[in-house]
Amino acid sequence: MTRLPRASAPARVRIRPMTADDSDEVAAMRVRGWQHAYRGMIPQAYLDAMDVAAEAGKQRARLAAGDGSVANLVAEAADGTLAGWAAYGPYRDGEARTGDGELYALYLPPERIGQGVGRALLTEVSGRCAAAGLPRMFLWVLKENARARRFYEAAGFTPDGAEEPFEVGGVAVPEVRYVRALVG
Numbered sequence: 001m002t003r004l005p006r007a008s009a010p011a012r013v014r015i016r017p018m019t020a021d022d023s024d025e026v027a028a029m030r031v032r033g034w035q036h037a038y039r040g041m042i043p044q045a046y047l048d049a050m051d052v053a054a055e056a057g058k059q060r061a062r063l064a065a066g067d068g069s070v071a072n073l074v075a076e077a078a079d080g081t082l083a084g085w086a087a088y089g090p091y092r093d094g095e096a097r098t099g100d101g102e103l104y105a106l107y108l109p110p111e112r113i114g115q116g117v118g119r120a121l122l123t124e125v126s127g128r129c130a131a132a133g134l135p136r137m138f139l140w141v142l143k144e145n146a147r148a149r150r151f152y153e154a155a156g157f158t159p160d161g162a163e164e165p166f167e168v169g170g171v172a173v174p175e176v177r178y179v180r181a182l183v184g
Contacts, residue, residue: 012077012078013075013076013077013078013083013084013117013120014075014076015073015074015075015076015120015121015124016073016074016076017071017072017073017074018063018072018073018074018085019063020060020063020064022074022082022085023056023057023059023060023063024052024056025074025081025082026056026059026072026074026082026085026107027052027053027055027056027058027059028052028055028056028109029082029084029085029107029108029109030055030085030105030107031050031051031052031055032109032110033107033108033109033110034047034050034107035047035048035050036110037110037145037147037148038142038145040144041142041144041145041173042142042168042169042171042173043168043169043170043171045169046168046169069089069090070087070088070089070104071087071088071089071128072085072086072087073085073086073087073088073121073124073125075108075117075120075121082109083108083109083112083115083117084106084107084108084109084112084117084118084120084121085105085106085107085108085121086103086105086106086107086121086122086124086125087103087104087105087106088101088102088103088104088125088128088129088137089101089102089104090102091136091137091138099134099135100134100135100136100137100138101125101129101132101134101136101137101138101182102137102138102139103122103125103137103138103139104139106118106121106122106125113147118151119155122155125137126155126180126182129182130182130183133183134182134183135181135182135183136179136180136181136182137157137179137180137182138177138178138179139152139157139177139178140164140166140175140176140177140178141175141176141178142166142173142174142175143163143173143174143175143176144173144174149176149178152178153178155180156180157178157179157180158178158179158180159176159177159178160177160178160179161177162176162177163175163176163177164177
């Protein structure tokens with residue numbers, strides 16, 4: 001297994017499973033994260049229309065309806081606030097499941113970017129996937145999201161050549177797939 005470098009201080013967070021009580025903070029983090037990271041990549045009208053309360057409802061519903069195949073983790077700061085959120089599970093290749101893992105989401109409040117929280121979450125997810133015997137982990141990232149692409153590349157992920165459009169707000173936004181070996 002390839003190890004990621006340890007998160008650098010000051011990312012002193014406790015990573016734990018997400019609960020329904022975290023839904024409001026996770027929703028706010030996701031909405032603010034999209035509005036911050038995807039400005040200029042996603043139609044602005046879509047970003048402006050994102051609603052934290054609606055997203056919190058979706059988060060609660062996904063947690064309640066989950067079959068256990070998707071794991072949601074949060075990074076909790078010393079003051080009890082959430083500093084990050086990640087979701088992962090089996091790789092989705094259309095309707096088929098493969099024997100690989102996939103990082104579905106990793107979001108931080110914009111003010112937490114660069115503090116090591118994202119690295120701590122990614123390290124935890126990678127470790128859990130490796131411990132489950134998954135040989136690889138995939139993720140999709142917006143092609144134009146240079147900051148995220150640098151982050152994942154620094155963590156050992158490489159683009160594998162696959163691209164797909166992601167439809168959002170009536171616009172096709174290209175995504176690229178990244179992969180990293182976990183065991184072997």
